[in-house]
Amino acid sequence: MEKIKTALLSYGMSGKVFHAPFLSIHPGFELLGSWERSKKVIQEDYPSAKSYASIEELLAADVDLVIVNTPVGTHFEYAKKVLLAGKHAVVEKAFTTTVAEAEELAGIAKEKGLKLAVFQNRRWDSDFKTVQKIINEGVLGELVEAEFHFDRYNPLLSAKAHKETANDGAGILKDLGPHLIDQAVALFGSPKAVFADIRTTREGSVVDDWIDLLLIYADLRVRLKAGFFVKEANPAYTIHGKKGSFLKPRGDVQEDDLKAGKKPNLELWGTESESLQGLLHTEIDGKEIREKIPTLQGNYFSFFDGVYDAISNHKTEPVTAQDGVKVMQIIEAAIASNTQQKVINL
Structure with a gap:
């Protein structure tokens, strides 16, 4: 090699x-x-x-x-x-x-x-890979709505100056937003239109730190949210279809393990706690199912x-670079939507 x-x-x-x-x-x-x-x-x-x-x-x-x-x-x-x-x-x-x-x-x-x-x-997070599998298996039926959260509780400003000064690259929309948007596009493709509410909520902040984006598809609505004042986390992923629902907490351990100095060559790398398994409630072959679903292994190595x-x-x-272009199109549409207080067609 x-x-x-x-x-x-x-x-x-x-x-x-x-x-x-x-x-x-x-x-x-x-x-x-x-x-x-x-x-x-x-x-x-x-x-x-x-x-x-x-x-x-x-x-x-x-x-x-x-x-x-x-x-x-x-x-x-x-x-x-x-x-x-x-x-x-x-x-x-x-x-x-x-x-x-x-x-x-x-x-x-x-x-x-x-x-x-x-x-x-984040496409290789354990929680997202599991959500992707559930959607691809079709066990929820035709999808009606989805909601993705990247929530934290951290009212303090970052010590990194480039994150907290007013510049074209600062703010949560271009920090956590691209993760959420890319995951949505990877699952559902590019939306027809975008409606966005973008706010600044932390004391002393001069950059956006709260976002609520609505991606509008023909028969599907996808809401993407991120903010710094969530002490009790919502499910990171909520998917509702005409047959059932899947709710999954955020549980990927890779970032924390890497920060702790663990090396990503372990057999159990990217393995979540069983306590963070997602809940599937649906109907399969006429039978009502309500059960926890084992989480797939995450691995950024991929x-x-x-x-x-x-x-x-x-x-x-x-x-791909075109994937990156699509994410930037949604970010620009979100900024325009927030400024003009209207739906922006893509």
Whole structure:
């Protein structure tokens, strides 16, 4: 297996937690190093890795793939530099700050024959994979409505300045929103229209920190909500069909395990507690069913498998640039809807 030489554009939380652990154990990747601006710490975790002083130095190296894991407002600038340098790219969410930027990056990658993927790791959460399985099995009948929540209780402002200053990449709509929107689009496709309510609720906040998006489909309505004042969590996923319902708490353990320093090569990696199993209440073959459903195993490793296949075996990226464009279209529509207080057609 020929290794894909890979570098990160940052070794903060995302590089240390979400990318380096998987790149370092995947047989198809070689983690070359990371651009580090102030703290030079990557070699403490990966002694053979190099700390690059600038993006120019990094792009001049023998690098095949670059992970753009910097603040959202820099994604377009840096991803464009990566692609123009002839490197494949993985860009974190939100993909860009505008649809126009997303489309330009997709166009450059296509023109240059490069792979460009969006890091939507939440498609490989244990809870979402289980919801996807239930929907695909059709046991709920024709779907009528769905509601996804990404709720937290945290009234304090983040210590990360780029998250709490007014800029094009800040706010919950472009932080947690892309996870919810991408999952909805992955399950149901792009909606016909969007209606959105976007608020600021924390004391001292200058960025949006509460969202309620309604995605309008022909015969389905999907509500997406996120906020910082939810002490008692709602189900993360509520799906209602004409035969039954499925309710699933948020339970994926991968982020917490990675933050705790656990390595993602364990046999039981991504295994939720049985107490967080989802509840299925439906009718199958004329029989009323109301039971807990075992949760599938989560595994972000699958995203990196997909990236390897895309580059080495000329397969489609696990989350494509066009997927990223669709998410940005919904985000822009949500902003317009909130501003104009009306439904925005896509």
